[in-house]
Amino acid sequence: MTGTGFPEVPEIEQACRTAYRALSALVPGSVTAEEESSLPEILSQFGFLFDRADLAITAQLGPSVSWQAPPPGDNFDLMMSGVDLDDDFHTFGDVRLGDDAFTGPARTWHDSPLNRAALAYKRVCGWDFPPGEAGVWLVMLAPTSASGGQDGPWFYSGRLVGFLVVYDRDEDGIYESIGHIWTAMAWQRRGIARRLLAEARSRFAITTVEEPLTSAGAALLKGC
Incomplete structure (x- = not known):
């Protein structure tokens, strides 16, 4: 002993x-x-x-996540998807996040990839709270593996490397306010935030970007 x-x-x-x-x-x-x-x-x-x-x-890399999408074709490129955490009204085409994106291994939001990304964003920016289980989330996905056949969707595994959250703050059914934008550190300076912002502006009548802004966020908006 x-x-x-x-x-x-x-x-x-x-x-x-x-x-x-x-x-x-x-x-x-x-x-x-x-x-x-x-x-x-x-x-x-x-x-x-x-x-x-x-x-x-x-x-650094984004949380691990799975999704379904059409075959990758000749290129294994970044893919964009989204999820409506308010009323499931909005749809996002053929790229659909797996159930593990919302609940995680313990079947709760707390350990879900979306919340882990939100917590990483909170720590990097120094905010008091991370974005929660609300709003419409646009996400950028980086595949690392895929499998499937000629018929039906393919199943992908990879990393969620960026997100943007849009809110309907006045509850009039129109999503007009961008609340959060985040890109994993290893994926920054590749245009991911710009692509997410362009997608949000194409889908929603954006009139507001909520403050406070980080220096990187302010530079992004100025550049756009």
């Missing part, structure tokens, strides 16, 4: 410490350094560290 009352399990402890260091590298400064932590302290921090590491990956 060790002085902490834990049985001696050097192989497991070494594996835990290695995992702890790897997760800490994704979110530096969030927890005590591995060499200064006991095994019980390390184990107690894994849930927190994993969540923060997942958010760091989401901020």
Whole structure:
């Protein structure tokens, strides 16, 4: 027995410490350094560290998500889709997000890819709250794999790399206000935000972009 009352399990402890260091590298400064932590302290921090590491990956690459769409053809390009979280009135063509986009593994909005992207956006911008389960979301999707046949839709897996949320603030049935625009860091400067903004303006009678704006958001609007 060790002085902490834990049985001696050097192989497991070494594996835990290695995992702890790897997760800490994704979110530096969030927890005590591995060499200064006991095994019980390390184990107690894994849930927190994993969540923060997942958010760091989401901020860089976007959350994992699945969708259905026509065959990819010759190019494996970005795809645009959307979802109406208010009344399911708006449709978005042949690219349809999978059920996992809205509920996540635990079948709740909290762990859904849409909410994980919203949380990453909140942390990067320093907002008090992330966008919630409301409005019409336009999303940009980056496929990494696809499968299907000649008949029926293809099934895609990839990353949600950008979103824009439009709201009907005065509840008159007309969506006129852009509330949020986000692009994952690794996908910035590729025109994704511009494409989402152009799609929103083509679909809705946009009259307002809500404040506050980040410096990047202000530059985007000025450029458009």
